Amino acid sequence: MLYIENKSLDPHFNLALEEYVIRHLDLGQNVFMLWQNEPSVIIGRNQNTIEEINAKYIKENQINVVRRLSGGGAVYHDSGNLNFTFIMQDQKDEVNNFRKFTDPVIKVLQSLGIPAEFSGRNDITIEGKKFSGNAQYACNNRLLHHGTILYNSDLSVVQNALNVRIDKIESKGIKSVRSRVTNVAPYLKKPLSIDAFKDILVQSILETNDVSTMTYQLTEQDLEKIQEIMEKRYLTWEWNYGESPAxxxxxxxxxxxxxxxxxxxxxxxxxxxxxxxxxxxxxxxxxxxxxxxxxxxxxxxxxxxxxxxxxxxxxxxxxxxxxxxxxxxx
Ligand SMILES: Nc1ncnc2c1ncn2[C@@H]1O[C@H](COP(=O)(O)OC(=O)CCCC[C@@H]2CCSS2)[C@@H](O)[C@H]1O
Missing domain, CATH: 3.30.390.50 (CO dehydrogenase flavoprotein, C-terminal domain)
Incomplete structure (x- = not known):
């Protein structure tokens, strides 16, 4: 497993990076990434964007709206939300095996004294409250699994940004599960910054204390291609809104x-x-x-x-x- 360090907070770049890695980058190994976004709503592949967002609130608070490749519902990200991504080389038969990818995360949380458990279709919860949503995307015999971890996000925004008057709208798109959410940080016995939590997580997933030896640095050429994908897809109105079903x-x-x-x-x-x-x-x-x-x-x-x-x-x-x-x- 190789780690790709990514400090960008731009959701357009970050989703383009995921697409670049699964579609174009061949490192001969599985890849793991951790990343955060500035305030954004990330829409599922088959969702109706207009239905999922509270347009007025999003405009007033300058929140990004970006569609991702994987299915599932709309989620809210800010810099207190940590995303993890696994990109597996050859994992056809792992599609829909969510636990394979959530278990290592749950293990780390449990080692920190947090009673995290897998729940329902694609969630990780603490005491019945969701802090992680997960989704997958398969392409070229490879599999991408990604998930969120609400670490210390502004939860009031989560509700407001996704809050839509559903009663007024009938849609053929897939509706988000409006479940109750929580942050992880308040459950820690000793306070831990999100950066320190990131370090613990990546060391555990890579099974090493020396992450640097297993880190791939994106090259200038990689960055150029990511920029291209970003401009062609993630920065366009056609992708983020226009793809919405009837x-x-x-x-x-x-x-x-x-x-x-x-x-x-x-x-x-x-x-x-x-x-x-x-x-x-x-x-x-x-x-x-x-x-x-x-x-x-x-x-x-x-x-x-x-x-x-x-x-x-x-x-x-x-x-x-x-x-x-x-x-x-x-
Ligand atoms: N950041 C975050 N984390 C966990 N749960 C959230 C979050 N934001 C909102 N929600 C809650 O989940 C439901 C939607 O649940 P639902 O099950 O419909 O959708 C998902 O979970 C999709 C997860 C996608 C993960 C990707 C990983 C990297 S890019 S996005 C929403 O209505 C809220 O109640």
Whole structure:
């Protein structure tokens, strides 16, 4: 097993690094990595991004939203959350064997006096509260297993960033399990910094006290390729939002000018169908507006541009562009 040290806190870089290692880097050995992100929501491969995030909170708090290659639900990361990744050379038959990868982590925690246990489908918990979610991705006969460890994250943000009014949305995407979460650090008998915890973890996984002899340093060439992957995928709106599966949604809100009721169908990040109801009145048929909004990108910017260009007041005398945007996106 080789260790790749990675100090980046950029989720786009970190997910591109994982992809680079599993798809392109051949070190002739299995690889282990530990990494942290600045505040980010990491969306599962088959999820509907818009459904998983609290868009308003995410914008106000400048939280990144990035989709990963592995399946499963949406999770929140900040620098108090430690991620671990195993990339196995030839592990077809290990797919879905989560315990093989969570057991070594559980062992370390137990050695620190923490009653951690594997639970359910893909979690590690303490006293029934989740602190680690795990997911896998297989490619070219290799297997990537990664998991989170909430060490000393801001748990109030976890709830806020992922908090969505699910009742308003019906989706074909996979919904996250909104389970109760906890940090690890408060359970330690003696306080330990996240860096010290990292050292203990990597030494245990690599079964050595001298990690440096088993550490691979990324080369300039590696970094260039990671940068390429990052730009082609993880920094694009198309990947992070556009990949979302089709969904149907109804949003009803009351504004100063009256009720607004929007029914939206979207696919691949585009609005594919829209009906507008409510107690507004205008000079023109609202179906004209519905048609203009259909087939444009399902982004705040695209919708705002369109609404401003058609003079919304012609169709809905008493509803402002801001009301419409609020109803559709927040
Ligand atoms: N950081 C973190 N760690 C553990 N659990 C979390 C976290 N953030 C949120 N949650 C809780 O888990 C559920 C989602 O659980 P669910 O089981 O739906 O999804 C997962 O666990 C996916 C794990 C992906 C791990 C990858 C490893 C590196 S990149 S991301 C969410 O609604 C919260 O209640």
């Amino acid at each position: 969904f149907d949604m109804q949003k009803i809100r009351k504004y100063e000018g009256g009720l607004l009721d929007l029914r939206v169908q979207a696919d691949n990040g585009k609005i594919t169908g829209l009906r507008i109801f409510g107690d507004f009145f205008g000079k023109y048929e609202v179906s004209e507006l519905e048609q203009s909004l259909t087939h444009i990108q399902y982004t705040e910017e695209a919708v705002r541009n369109l609404l401003e260009s058609v003079e919304l007041q012609k169709y809905m005398h008493n509803i402002t562009v801001e009301d419409f945007i609020d109803c559709l996106f927040y």
